[in-house]
Amino acid sequence: MTATDVAGPVSLGESHGLRRRGLLVFVALALGVAAGQVITYDRNSDARASSESRAESPSARVERLEQAARREPRDLATLQALGAAYVQAVAAGGDVALFNDAEAVLDRAEEIAPGDSDTLIRQGFLALARHDFNRAQRLAAQAIAADPFDADALAVVVDAEVELGRYDEAAAHLQQLLDLRPGVAAYSRVSYLRELHGDIAGARTAFAQAEAAGSDRFDLATVAVLRGKLALDHGALDEAAVDFTRARGYLEDVAGLEAGEARLLAVRGDRAGAIDVLEVAIEERPTAEVAILLGDLLRLDGRVAAAQRADEVVRELARDERAAGADVNMELALFEADRGYASRALELAELAYAAKPDSITANIAMAWALRAGGRAPEALPYVDRALRLGTLNGLLRYRAAAILADAGETERAAAELQVAFTVNPVFSVGHLEEARRLAERLGVMVPRL
DSSP states (O other): HHHHHHSOOOOOOOOOOOOOOTOOOOOOOOSOOOGGGSOOOOOOOHHTOOHHHSSOOOHHHHHHHHHHHHHHHHHHHHHHHHHHHHHHHTTTTTTTTTHHHHHHHHHHHHHSSSSHHHHHHHHHHHHHHHTOHHHHHHHHHHHHHHHHTTTHHHHHHHHEEEHOOOHHHHEEEEEHHHHOOSSSHHHHHHHHHHHHHHHHHHHHHHHHHHHHHHOOOOHHHHHHHHHHHHHTTTHHHHHHHHHHHHHHOOOOTTTTTTHHHHHHHHTTTTTTHHHHHHHHHHHHHHOOOHHHHHHHHHHHTHHHHHHHHHHHHHHHHHHHHHHOOOOOHHHHHHHHHTTTOOHHHHHHHHHHHHHHHHHHHHHHHHHHHHHHOHHHHHHHHHHHHHTTTOOHHHHHHHHHHHHHHTTOOOOOOOOHHHHHHHHHHEEETTTHHHEEEEEEEEOOOOOOO
């Protein structure tokens, strides 16, 4: 398999007491694609652990490693593993403040053994979780310079390059990762990169390979959720339902599952059932994805005040994430533009774009924020950059269509909107009514549900 195959044709043979959770699925919601770095980390030291330890929950792993670190406060391997475990615990639904604990533990590891590659990779893992992709890339590059065959360093650098918009470099490094360790971490990244390039069949194949290669319940549940969301994004509702059921069989509490299940209910016409699921989740396991979807559904129900309360949960979670050292400017730019706060959205989008000008998501965030402020013609170059991979995502294509239409590019707008509806007739709960009005304006046929 060549580096181009990674992203191309299928050729693999193989405030009110909220419990704080990370915004790790915020990117997926904003653009409509699932971040490949969710399955981020499977260090060799962890692979040497017993089957019992691999089966333990992220919180149990943290507790075990904290006890070990108290017994041996200068044991390098324990500190490194604990730093990774803190970040994994956040991904599994833990308090985002654990990012700061991870930083402190890994700083201690760095003091004990400066420049150790395992510490660098764990620091890169933390940087990814905080959306500091430039730092993650630098740290992983240092580790790769020391050992070009370190699969874990390659996994970190692939994620960083994808999120920075360096897609060709990411594909090349991903091929190296596949050659070295063709497991769940590699295949999940193949799926994401293929999805970004519009190869949906290839993305599905890679997800199936990731699930077949996995053994850890957390990884298997996460892959199943991502498979379900990919199916949902492309209108395969029965397939999505099967994937979500399988995810729940692996693990009851996995990030993104409740939001996926609620969105499926809403698309199938059970708005009340979807709201019920999300209202429970926002009290027990709040995430930005849950809160944004709940706000969208409540607005459709005419419950504006309740929707605004859900919006405040999003902002509160973002404040917590920032306090834990994370960069959520790009994700919040899209959210604030959607909610009508144009100047705030543009300020955030400019910061995000400055950090990663090649990212298709940062480009659509800039374009969307400019359009929200009545400056659609200025957004056109960013739209072109956002579409350059041929990503087949309904929400992305709708955003492009709306910007193009406001800029007077009606033919291109109609074509993009047609793509959005072809990809998925119900590509977004929150934007569907606006999309139908735009379709009427442009003379685009809206598919029957």
